[in-house]
Amino acid sequence: MPSIYVKEVHNNLFLLRVDDHITKYFEGIWKIPEGIAYNAYLLKTENGCVLFDGWKADFTEEFLNELSTITDLDNIKYVVINHAEPDHTGTLKSLLKETKYKPLVIGHPMTKSLIKALHGVEPKFRAVKDGEEMSVGEEILKFVYVPWLHWPETIVTYLEKTGVLISCDVFGGYSIPKEIFDEDPEVVRNYIPYVRKYMVNVIGHYRDFVIKGLNKLRDSGIQPKIIAPGHGLLWRKEINRIIREYSRWDIQESIKGKVTIVYTSMYGYVENAIKEAISELKKQGVNPVIHKFTDKYRSNVGDVLSDLDDSEAIIIGTATYEAGIYPIMKYILTLVKEKMKGNKPVMIITTYGWGDIAGRSLRTELEDLGFKVVSAVSIHGTLDQTSIEKIKGGISLLLKELSS
Ligand SMILES: Cc1cc2nc3c(=O)[nH]c(=O)nc-3n(C[C@H](O)[C@H](O)[C@H](O)COP(=O)(O)O)c2cc1C
Ligand SMILES: [Fe+2]
Ligand SMILES: [Fe+2]
Structure with missing residues (x-):
């Protein structure tokens, strides 16, 4: 049984995290004895629930079970796909089946054809524009395109009222941190080398886009109180630490004397x-x-x-x-x-x-x-x-x- 965390990380926002010890080679290339965690999120509003992303298909049964402990699946009104790669969408097909294709799936215009190609699903779909906002109950979701972080269709979703940035691959890292949040300095210290490894392995090819994406987020006035990525630790105490780590390619920072x-x-x-x-x-x-x-x-x-x-x-x-x-x-x-x-x-x-x-x-x-x-x-x-x-x-x- 994989370790699973289901926890309310902010008012009515629930983290669903699974720790993947099964994957030996991420993307079939990168050897990760340190493992990796997948984070999906569920937002409960007075006007229905919004699910953000999902897990790798290996954990489909667990995903649906855990999700059912926090909401009746019928209450899921929207499914936001920040990035269609199967480490975050492997559970989509089963979720749509279980919910009889009722939820409206939301994502980048390309996401519609990608989920059809990758999972053979054609749900009700709403393509969002860059910077578009959408009210759900008491929350406002803002969708921002961050192309090539990690795929061409990647977006992040900012919960404007609560200041949570649901960032999928962006600000993620390998390994299975002992905690959910960045509160313990030792946990952060141990985690950072895996952020670096993940960055080079997974998004290193797109490093210029990482710089562009970070500048874009900053320029669009997004100042999150919580960064909630699709892999690894969530950030609220040391937000600047993870932003700095991801900005390292911009400032060409290397470790002195290494x-x-x-x-x-x-x-x-x-x-x-x-x-x-x-x-x-x-x-x-x-x-x-x-x-x-x-x-x-x-x-x-x-x-x-x-x-x-x-x-x-x-x-x-x-x-x-x-x-x-x-x-x-x-x-x-x-x-x-x-x-x-x-x-x-x-x-x-x-x-x-x-x-x-x-x-x-x-x-x-x-x-x-x-x-x-x-x-x-x-x-x-x-x-x-x-x-x-x-x-x-x-x-x-x-x-x-x-x-x-
Ligand atoms: C299978 C094999 C192929 C080799 N091919 C070449 C070659 O094409 N040209 C060359 O100059 N040396 C070639 N060598 C010699 C090696 O480059 C040389 O012995 C070198 O010092 C080996 O260093 P290493 O044992 O630390 O790897 C080859 C050696 C082996 C075992
Ligand atoms: Fe990805
Ligand atoms: Fe990912």
């Missing part, structure tokens, strides 16, 4: 060179984050991206493999291209047998992305003293790039 090393090694040649780099970094007072892909260990690629994204500087180590970059590094590079901005200093360490193609290709690819390659050390197989000196020199160039 250096991340990512390397692959088939037989230990790259690893030996990386060991030299680590030892030199430590001598200079820097304790790097290390991710490796070897014959004995594989890091989590989602964590790799998260660490690369908030680092000040990066070291990449790999070998030439069949006249190209080692395939796992190629894959990581593809994700870096998709999800990150190339705005950091990088040191490259490559080893090869009969031609350093990896070194040359990596440099070109990283520079094309905008990274500043401060040093590229190419090693013919076994590490020798000359290469060690080059690595030390490279580290010293890299560290010069860190903010003091």
Whole structure:
């Protein structure tokens, strides 16, 4: 049985949260041993109930059961879909069936065709305009388009009277926080790294839209008292904390002094060179984050991206493999291209047998992305003293790039 929370989080606004320990790879890619939570909300008004979003289909039975504990399903007059991705709409079809398609479904104009395509449902549908307001009982709902946060049709709903922003993917994060709200500083501290990972993995591709979306929300005068996302913690004590976290891409904030090393090694040649780099970094007072892909260990690629994204500087180590970059590094590079901005200093360490193609290709690819390659050390197989000196020199160039 998954953990479930059903709780009134504000007057007549109920959270329905389920903790998903089943999903091992979010979107089928991102390994999340930390899990993820889905938040749906129910607003009770004197003029009927409004349901906001839903859960992943794996939890349909639980969703309908829990919803029935807070309202008779017949009272659900509206279903607002902030974003049609199945982690929030997996329960829609069953809900519509149970309610005999009575509720009016509300969303972005694209949502109508998306829910038909994804779930085969064609309910009564009202497409809202950007900024449109709608009264329900004593509450006023304001719908704001935030395209590409995370899909083209994403909207957020602001409850104007109570100051609650129901934001779906925006301001969300991975993991299963111990609390519902952000009241406990330790819970927030533990949660933030998962917000960062979620941001890079899930919406990193759309980072310019994140900046635009946040500016738009601010400019439309929305100053929420509560931020109620579709994943993870709800925010009311430290609203600025989560807004700042999401604004980080705007202000290019990285963690001061953080250096991340990512390397692959088939037989230990790259690893030996990386060991030299680590030892030199430590001598200079820097304790790097290390991710490796070897014959004995594989890091989590989602964590790799998260660490690369908030680092000040990066070291990449790999070998030439069949006249190209080692395939796992190629894959990581593809994700870096998709999800990150190339705005950091990088040191490259490559080893090869009969031609350093990896070194040359990596440099070109990283520079094309905008990274500043401060040093590229190419090693013919076994590490020798000359290469060690080059690595030390490279580290010293890299560290010069860190903010003091
Ligand atoms: C399956 C395989 C394919 C390789 N392909 C190439 C290649 O195309 N060109 C090259 O110069 N070296 C090639 N090498 C040699 C490696 O690049 C070299 O041994 C390197 O030092 C390996 O480092 P690692 O064991 O730390 O991964 C290959 C090695 C293996 C095992
Ligand atoms: Fe999404
Ligand atoms: Fe989501």
